[in-house]
Amino acid sequence: MGVSPLIWTITVVVILALLAFDYFFHIRKAHVPSLREAAIWSSIYVGIALVFGVLVLIFGGIDMGAEYFAGYITEKALSVDNLFVFLIIIASFRVPREDQQKVLLFGIVFSLIARTAFIFVGAALINQFAWVFYIFGIILLLTAGNLLKKDDESDEANNFIIRLAKKLFHTTDTYDGDKLFTKVDGKKVLTPMLLVMVAIGGTDILFALDSIPAIFGLTQNVYIVFTATAFSLMGLRQLYFLLDGLLDRLIYLSYGLAAILAFIGVKLVLHALHENNLPFINDGQHVPVIEITTGLSLSVIIGVLVLTVLASLFSKAGKAQTAVNNVRRHANNYLDLSYTADLAEREHVYAQLVQEEAYVDTMDKKYRDKVKDIEQIRAEVARAHHEHDEFRASGNI
Structure with missing residues (x-):
């Protein structure tokens, strides 16, 4: 089904309106969103995406609707994985808790811009060169392999762009609210807030390199590719705060995403063989291979995600790893005095630290003792308790 310019215009206006609403009603005043606020708005954005999918199903037909939902679910899953990297970047720069929303919204807007550019470039290439499917397929297969060997200890914030910015410009290590520039000794300097946005923007471009080929492997309808990608990014900020502390529990998510990307990569290669016109493959003739349907793709994507989440949630080793990591994160956040100026x-x-410690104590000792750097974590937790006792004794709390 062709999509008229009017529908395109309405869609873009609605997406821009949602982003503007998010900024003016939630971001302008720096605050830490409550769990209830994050849950409500996450549900609203998911609801909007689902309603849009139903409209596509009604007006575009079953195939178009299935393509949208397959694309939306895949992009949403990839965006959750992106949150892990956002978490690393934000922690690396020690972004104050109350200012993290602005950083996340910038990341979402930049993601949307980068992905839109890749979508139209990818669509133009596909329309002109069928062999692009081979390249997209290989990219996804390589990405799947990289996910399996991903190093969780990598410092995503310490990239080339940031190091270059620090060498070329005057920067400060301290924040001035959510300002991008501040004055130190009468000189205008960059704050870490601008640098963290640059770091997130740079990683967003890398994310687009695997997310766009993935959705093009499910549909070549540019409107569906754009809307599924855009709606998967909507509500990502709220989801960050909703899943904060739970992200580490999804210890097998990278394996599930690797399986999904590998599956779509194979689907793309099969499609490329079916459409083949390269002279050195089958003399430039189409290769008779099976084509994976959208329905099968949707079933595989949902099935793999469900299995991945259930395995992560119910694994004893996973629970122990997650809980101990959460204890460490809460202790580090408390020890970092620049983390937040809000006493509450x-x-x-x-309180989160104490609650998580109590939960860890209920676990089998053999699982929690296997956690990496367990003795170092215990020392950090002891320091957090000591500083809290001194903080209270001083009358600050």
Whole structure:
């Protein structure tokens, strides 16, 4: 089904309106969103995406609707994986808790811009050169392999762009609210807020390199590719705060995403063989191979994600790893005095630490003792308790 310019215009206006609403009603005033606020708005954005999918199903037909939902679910899953990297970047730059929303919204807007550019470039290439499917397929297969050997200890913030920015420009290590520039000794300097946005923007471009080929492997309808990608990014900010502390529990998510990307990569290669016109493959003739349907793709994507999430949630080793990592994160957040200036938030972080410690104590000792750097983590937790006792004794709380 062709999509008229009017529908395109309405869609783009609605997406821009949602982003503007998010900024003016939630981001302008720096605050830490409550769990209830994050849950409500995450549900609203998912609901909007689902309603849009139903409209596509009604007006575009079953095939177009199935393509949208397959693309949306795949892109949403990839965006959740992106949150892990956002978490690393934000932690690396020690972004104050109350200012993290602005960083995340910038990441979402930049993601949308980068992905839109890749979508139209990819669509133009596909229309002109069928062999592009081979390249997309190989990219996804390589990405799947990289996910399996991903190093969780990597410092995503310490990339070339950031190092270059620090060498070329005057920068400061301290934040001035959510300002991008501030003055130190009368000189205008860059704040870490601008640098963290540059870091997230740079990683967003890398994310687009695997997310766009993935969705083109499910549909070549540019409108569906764009809307599924855009709606998967909507509500990502709220989802970050909703899943904060739970992201580490999805220890097998990278394996599930690797399986999905590998599956779509194979689907793309098969499609490329079916459409083949390269002279050195089968003398430039189409290769008779099976074609994977959209329905099968949707079933595989949902099935793999469900298995991945269930395995992560119910694995004893996974639970122990997650809980101990959460204890460490809460202790580090408390020890980092620049993490937040809000006393109530500091009490909240400490309460999370105590609650998570109590949960770890209920676990089998053999699982929690296997966690990497367990002795170092225990020392950090002890320091957090000591500083909290001194903080209270000083009358600050």
